[in-house]
Amino acid sequence: MCFAHGTTGRFLVHTWVNAEPVPRFYPNVVTLTAGQADIAEQRQAVRILLKSHLPGRWAVKDSFGTLxxxxxxxxxxxxxxxxxxxxxxxxxxxxxxxxxxxxxxGEAFPTMLYGDENFAMFSGRRDGAIVAGGTLYRADKVVGLSNVVADADDEPGVWRDLCSLAAATFPGLPLVGYESGDELTAAHKAGFEIGDPLRIWVKARD
Incomplete structure (x- = not known):
């Protein structure tokens, strides 16, 4: 997704890292594996990135909840x-x-992003006002669903609709993502299987 925003990054053996500012709500580090030796190298990648003096409170997606x-x-x-x-x-x-x-x-989703055939964002309106939405991105034979927004009463229906929209837009591919709290409950009601835990870390305030 960061590539689609025009942001550079680099795949290492166990980690994806980006030493430059990334779009809001996206991490600068994503762990890709979960072995003990891998974790040590992932921590080292974080240490190196700390020395790059990235501005603000940048984040690490701990994909397996082990870091x-x-x-x-x-x-x-x-x-x-x-x-x-x-x-x-x-x-x-x-x-x-x-x-x-x-x-x-808007700046959050630049024009070039909409030229990417793998990207789609949907908004749902009631009485002319946008009250729900979600973002899809196709990569590596799956479709990632993120940025799901809905009023509490609408959540299960919104998740079901986004599944249908994803199937029509990118047919034949599994849909993946991650959620917590009420959003996780709504996704489960919409037919999603709940998998392993993960954790998002953010640089502590100075």
């Missing part, structure tokens, strides 16, 4: 779980919202 970096100056931002829907299929929409695929607008 304890509190002593390196990080605190837990979010505890979550992976979710997966194996083969969503197009189905009638159930939320009662009017859905549309969003176009360019």
């Amino acid at each position: 304890d970096i509190a002593r390196l100056g990080f605190e837990v931002l979010q505890e979550a779980s992976w979710i997966r829907k194996q083969q969503p299929k197009p189905a009638p929409l159930v939320s009662g919202l009017a859905w549309e695929r969003a176009g360019p607008g």
Whole structure:
């Protein structure tokens, strides 16, 4: 997703790292493996990045919930779980919202992002006002679902609708993401399997 924003990054054996500022709400480090030797190398990658003097409170996605970096100056931002829907299929929409695929607008989603055939963002309207939405990105034979927004009463229906929209937009691919709290409950009600835990760390305030 950061590549689609025009942000550079680098895949190491056990970690994805980016020593430059990334779009808001995206991490600068993502762990890719969970072995004990891998964890030591991942911590070292975080230490190196700390020396790069990245501005602000940048984040680390601890994909397996195994990377304890509190002593390196990080605190837990979010505890979550992976979710997966194996083969969503197009189905009638159930939320009662009017859905549309969003176009360019605003700094958070630059124009170049909408030229990426792997990217799609949908917004749901009620009485003309946007009240729900979600972002899809296709990569490595899966579709990532993120940035899901919905009122509490609408959540299960919104998740079901986004599954249908994903199946119509990127057919035949599993849908993956991660959530916590009420959003995790809503995703489960919409047919997602709940998987292993993960953790998001953020650089502690100075």
